[in-house]
Amino acid sequence: MKKQAKMCPRETPVKNPRVISREIEGQTVLLNLESGEYFVLNSTAAVIWNAVGSKSYERIVGRVAEDYKIGKPAADEAVGQFVDQLLHEGLLCERAAE
């Protein structure tokens, strides 16, 4: 199976280039082009997904804390769990060497 989560530093997740996404009427649909597996993200998850790669982990946590009016520790836990899940599903991977 190609679904191998590659552990990478929490602050540097990037999207798997083999994953394609499309927002349709407020829902974000992801398709892993290699495995054919697909995922539908709710609006909170879509905020995190859209920020990955362009914002630091800390800024994503700050954005979620602000948008949902929760403390940073709670936002950190929620974002961390989601990022771990994306890594596990192979939707995120290690940042490419720069």
Add this chain to the structure above:
Amino acid sequence: MNQSARPIERSILTDNRESFSASYQTGGAVTQVSATEERLVHSIDGFMGSSRLADGQGNHHISFRLATADRPVWAYTRPAEAGLLYACPFFKCWDLGHRRWLEVPGKALVCADLNDNIAFASIRSAPADSAWIIAHYVFYPLWTQMLKKTELYHLHAGCVGLDGKGLLLPGPSGCGKSTLSLNLVHHGFEFVSDDTVFLRSSGNRVIAEGFAENVKVSRETAALFSELAAVRNQAPDPARQKLEFDVAGVFDASIKGSAVPTAIIFPRFTRGGKTIIKPVTRAEALTLLFDYSMFMADPASSARHFEMLTGLVDKAACYEAEIGADNRASALMIRKVLEEVPA
């Protein structure tokens, strides 16, 4: 119509071995099936026969070659580094780059090159009723992947038309696609396909090309339609106990080669009660379409396939339906849905 009785082209190769072949057209793509034994080509011909080309030696886009395992023409070797791409109770598929390996336990080994659009299948000696397995488990899964190279994307769906509007009916095997398609045809819709379409882009439109396979129904479904009185007296095929017929020869219906889908209904039979049709979100419709498509291709083809399906849900109105036993009422409800969606 018994297409299997049609003669298969025979030739003698340079090493004096016999080769049998036939070619088929699907949405503009030509597939040549060749084999070391005539019965192997007949297995595919029973499935594809109505799209057979009269001249079997034209230019082809896809080549599918079959041989029996006791008279091998090539060696099957699946590299250890190939990754498992797809597994179901009937077969497994592995990939490595543009190569695919498909194994049907106890029945066949197949390898395909998606760049060259060529596949080789090694078939174990098997009784005559294995024709269905050869067509559906050995040929079909990799053939649909090779068709993507010609920009034709498989979708497990029935399709009918009405006044220039197409209606897709996607769903898994046994969900009632054929029954619903025939019910709509019985009530004046045009027939495109009852089980499979191939999607292709034309400008900014998505077109559903019908698949010329004969319709196969259970005795229970055949009993629903007066047009199928004679079909009910046929012997069912031994493998699946289905009755097979050509819609054009049985129903007084207009047959269309293709349609532009303006609506999609995901049907589910309830075996009773009244038909209920309700909208589904486009995202939900997209993921349901993923379920009825086969993504076992290279990432570039899968990306185009994804775009094709998102283009489809962008343009078509999407519904799910619980189909009740009220055949006439359900046909009228679906007609109303299709009349109300913009062309």
